[in-house]
Amino acid sequence: MTKLGIGIIGAGGMGTEHAVNLGGIEGVDIVMVADAIDDAATVLASRVGAEATTDVAALIGDPRVDAIVIASTDETHAELALAALQSAKPTLCEKPLAVDLDDAVGVMAAEAATGRRLLQVGLMRVYDPIDVELKERVPSNGRVHHIRAVHRNRNDFHRSIDHAISQSMVHDIHTVRWLAEAEITSVVAGMVPRNGDGVRFVTAAARLDSGALASFEFDDFAFGYDVSVEVTGENGLARTPDPADTALHDDWFAWFSVAYRREAEAWVSSIGAGSAAGPSAWDGVAVQAVVQAIQRSVRSGREEAVFLPDCPSLYGRR
Numbered sequence: 001m002t003k004l005g006i007g008i009i010g011a012g013g014m015g016t017e018h019a020v021n022l023g024g025i026e027g028v029d030i031v032m033v034a035d036a037i038d039d040a041a042t043v044l045a046s047r048v049g050a051e052a053t054t055d056v057a058a059l060i061g062d063p064r065v066d067a068i069v070i071a072s073t074d075e076t077h078a079e080l081a082l083a084a085l086q087s088a089k090p091t092l093c094e095k096p097l098a099v100d101l102d103d104a105v106g107v108m109a110a111e112a113a114t115g116r117r118l119l120q121v122g123l124m125r126v127y128d129p130i131d132v133e134l135k136e137r138v139p140s141n142g143r144v145h146h147i148r149a150v151h152r153n154r155n156d157f158h159r160s161i162d163h164a165i166s167q168s169m170v171h172d173i174h175t176v177r178w179l180a181e182a183e184i185t186s187v188v189a190g191m192v193p194r195n196g197d198g199v200r201f202v203t204a205a206a207r208l209d210s211g212a213l214a215s216f217e218f219d220d221f222a223f224g225y226d227v228s229v230e231v232t233g234e235n236g237l238a239r240t241p242d243p244a245d246t247a248l249h250d251d252w253f254a255w256f257s258v259a260y261r262r263e264a265e266a267w268v269s270s271i272g273a274g275s276a277a278g279p280s281a282w283d284g285v286a287v288q289a290v291v292q293a294i295q296r297s298v299r300s301g302r303e304e305a306v307f308l309p310d311c312p313s314l315y316g317r318r
């Protein structure tokens with residue numbers, strides 16, 4: 001039987017995670033790895049038995065490549081996603097769909113114009129067994145009133161407030177949308193700087209179009225990695241448990257290793273079924289709109305509206 005040939009763009013941490021997970025799935029063959037840095041492409045390609053290239057366009061157009069993973073740096077995603085859409089090959093694009101909301105909307109519109117879902121965005125927490133189990137418990141507490149998302153990160157580098165929100169809080173934003181099955185309409189945010197350079201802590205309160213509220217707490221200089229979610233409904237609350245293995249606090253890759261594997265498996269299944277099924281370009285647009293509203297609110301100190309475009313019918317409206 002012919003194997004599903006996958007091309008990986010970006011041979012860093014996430015490209016490696018995806019290549020190894022996908023390469024471990026029966027019927028899948030990683031055929032090409034592209035990276036702007038020749039050595040990076042070669043190291044990963046030799047690990048997974050693929051061909052290395054620095055020519056991303058050649059990978060997208062290669063007839064052996066049936067499906068594409070975009071795991072290069074954030075600012076490359078929109079252009080590569082558009083090129084992948086033109087090739088009509090199913091594509092798993094790491095978050096963010098684009099670093100600018102208008103560009104994300106452009107990618108979504110290009111996909112909507114094809115009339116079929118080809119893109120899945122790497123908002124992978126929806127595959128985390130702990131989050132999935134929490135989502136199953138949410139309805140038993142009735143209408144959702146409030147979701148609290150807490151995220152701790154042990155960073156040994158200083159990063160900007162904008163990056164903390166776009167690279168880390170973006171996952172919490174998607175968790176809230178997914179659990180509430182609603183869109184965030186406005187946010188009010190604040191931050192504590194880390195010794196005047198970079199960010200130590202970000203907090204945001206949000207209104208959702210269901211009438212629920214959400215709050216985000218993000219500590220970028222904590223004892224270790226830690227993610228938890230609490231959903232309060234009209235009749236009670238449900239929350240994620242502490243990890244059984246405290247070694248998980250050492251490493252966010254380990255914390256979500258099962259989620260990454262399930263994401264890879266689900267994506268391959270969706271390709272077999274003929275349509276992307278996981279987090280969509282619409283999800284990529286919606287989270288980016290919230291990211292940018294939080295970034296604005298941190299600066300303005302005011303409640304900021306989330307500017308969401310109309311949702312194309314291709315994505316339905318959860």
Ligand SMILES: NC(=O)c1ccc[n+]([C@@H]2O[C@H](COP(=O)([O-])OP(=O)(O)OC[C@H]3O[C@@H](n4cnc5c(N)ncnc54)[C@H](O)[C@@H]3O)[C@@H](O)[C@H]2O)c1
Nearest residue numbers: 010011012013014035036037040071072073074076094122
């Ligand atoms: N879903 C998640 O949980 C998660 C976690 C970490 C990172 N990410 C996302 O995955 C992406 C990759 O992150 P990472 O941590 O692997 O970064 P990384 O820096 O380790 O790797 C990025 C790689 O992309 C390559 N690259 C840059 N521009 C390129 C281009 N135009 N063409 C080909 N290759 C190019 C770089 O040379 C580098 O090897 C980022 O967008 C990041 O936000 C997602």
